Amino acid sequence: MTKADLADRLYEKVGLPKKEATAIIETLFDSMKGILAEGESIKITGFGTFLVRKKSSRKGRNPKTGTELEIEQRKVVSFKPSLQFKALVEKV
Amino acid sequence: MTKSVLIEKIAQKLEGLSKKQTEVIIETIFESIKDSLANGGKVEVRGFGNFRLRSRNARKARNPKTGESVDVPPKKVPYFKVGKDLREMVNRDL
Numbered sequence: 001m002t003k004a005d006l007a008d009r010l011y012e013k014v015g016l017p018k019k020e021a022t023a024i025i026e027t028l029f030d031s032m033k034g035i036l037a038e039g040e041s042i043k044i045t046g047f048g049t050f051l052v053r054k055k056s057s058r059k060g061r062n063p064k065t066g067t068e069l070e071i072e073q074r075k076v077v078s079f080k081p082s083l084q085f086k087a088l089v090e091k092v
Numbered sequence: 093m094t095k096s097v098l099i100e101k102i103a104q105k106l107e108g109l110s111k112k113q114t115e116v117i118i119e120t121i122f123e124s125i126k127d128s129l130a131n132g133g134k135v136e137v138r139g140f141g142n143f144r145l146r147s148r149n150a151r152k153a154r155n156p157k158t159g160e161s162v163d164v165p166p167k168k169v170p171y172f173k174v175g176k177d178l179r180e181m182v183n184r185d186l
Binding site for chain 1: 093094095098101102105106109114116117118120121122124125126128129130131132133134135136137138139140141145167168169170171172174177178179181182183184
């Protein structure tokens with residue numbers, strides 16, 4: 001399923017015209033990106049929480065050449081699904 | 093940030109939609125993602141990330157209270173893989 005399929009779903013379920021649906025989907029995910037880029041987490045009740053975690057720098061190795069290199073500190077986005085979401089897919 | 097704050101933020105950006113309408117639409121988007129995964133599908137949101145299921149093997153666990161060994165059956169868990177855009181955005185000011 002892609003953003004276009006999500007737009008179709010919105011049309012089927014709430015009768016929202018496809019153009020509007022696409023605009024809202026873009027706005028939603030753009031806003032979420034902006035919030036996460038500021039380091040803020042987003043909790044969607046019944047779905048899950050998106051959080052930004054800091055990873056400190058560490059030594060790694062290029063798996064091909066074996067050369068040691070420094071992996072710089074960075075931030076990663078992680079998603080913690082809600083219990084409800086987990087229960088829904090557990091037996092798929 | 094919670095869902096209601098997010099909804100308010102988005103309702104402000106979208107002209108012609110009330111807060112209530114925005115709420116219904118956003119709820120529907122997240123419900124659709126859940127439904128898709130519940131039906132064994134995956135959802136790809138270009139620039140944001142992909143949602144899919146991952147398998148967890150069966151394992152033996154222990155009841156921490158009684159110390160009894162219990163079998164945990166194999167299961168599926170929701171998994172989110174962050175998209176390139178978002179991954180780069182969160183690291184922009186490092």
